Amino acid sequence: MRMSHYFLPTLKENPKEAEIVSHRLMLRAGMIKQTSAGIYAWLPLGHKVLKKIEQIVREEQDKAGAQELLMPTLQSADLWRESGRYDDYGEEMLRIKDRGDRDLLYGPTNEEMITDIFRSSVRSYKDLPKNLYHIQWKFRDEIRPRFGVMRGREFLMKDAYSFDLTADDARHAYQRMFLAYLRTFRRMGLRAIPMRADTGPIGGKLSHEFIILAETGESEVYAHKDWMEKDTTAGGLSYDDKEKIGEFFEEMTSLYAATDEMHDASACPEGDLIKARGIEVGHIFYFGTKYSEAMNATVQNKEGEIVPVEMGSYGIGVSRLVGGIIEANHDDNGIVWPESVSPFDIGLINLKPRDEACSKACDDLYEKLKEQGKDVLYDDRDTQAGGKFADMDLIGLPWQVVIGPRSAEKGMAELKNRKTGEKQELSLESVVERMAA
């Protein structure tokens, strides 16, 4: 993409409404624009990141055996009356009437709807287990939206729902998602720590929050220091290996980690304890038959008895992750994207577009890198060099290639690693080779 054609409204100054770093950087990098309190338009750069994160989540869900579908944002109030949550949910739920004066709501979550979908077609234990998910916009009319996309009213969320015959099977489904979550966050360059959590309004028996540590986190969290080193991805472990997954789950959950409200000061020696602030990026629940009983989602078991299915639900805050990743990956100059979620692979800076040789070298390199399948943001704008460097650092692409008249003459380019700041003079060919690797 040539930057001269790209819609990238970067800001030199800090917008006053943004207090925390990820919000500030997202606005300055031209990723989002607020349209109402807690509601954002995703501009091209931000949208690319959002989609990358979404895709990683999708791939890891699929690997873990979940199946994607898509449910609507608007739901009928009747479903929620059936579960009893229409009244329980309170002001946070955005309620709407259609022209026929029927009560609708903009979904804050989808337990009722998925349960309805499930019950309308599943009758036998032979159809179990199932795990269905979608990635859809949600709305919760927060009293106080803040921190940019980390606590918006409208947000993109992946929510999965598992259906099993027995509590034991449901626990296994829960453990599989537990592993899938750790792998998902790791792919985004995040170290997420699973913490025993309160179940809140979703209700249930077993629940973990996945927390990443960041100074600007919303809540206080406590974790054993070994979490900082721990391999949480269980490489090679298959999702079908019920026993090993159970062991892995035990291993992970035996190492202390808790949110503020669940913290037990006596459970971990003081010297081993890390106290920090955390951002919740995922939350999983096993809630048994809470909804299946209320909504009559039943199957027949082997004995011919009609029993309510055992359920769990599993959320990942996709849009929140954009902010969360920035909180965990930035410096004074801007964002520092992990490669897996970076909006482009490489930023190419043409320092002097009016210099023919320089532009020729840049254009050629741009084409070669594209041929390699690289997604390149090419700064071909006829502006001051300083502004280009600043913008490129701000938007945080992992690799920068800089070519000016002097280097072009020698057939060289400068390759800079955004994270380490390390710079290297390379021939144009070796830049292509290095980036292909």
Next chain:
RNA sequence: CGGAGCGUGGCGCAGUUUGGUAGCGCACCUGGUUUGGGACCAGGGGGUCGGAGGUUCGAAUCCUCUCGCUCCGACCA
């Protein structure tokens, strides 16, 4: 929802106390000189001060109502 604050060209702000009909920096446009970390000179365009009502000869400045946004707190993917 309780507390605090803000709303003046695209962005950041001054002007409001002591009413006299709008200013600065950045951005933008034109010309020229520049060009490896946000340049310089000259010229130029753009706002009627969130909205409504009121007081006054006169309101960005005073009064009333209203809308929006932010921050702190209680609550949440």
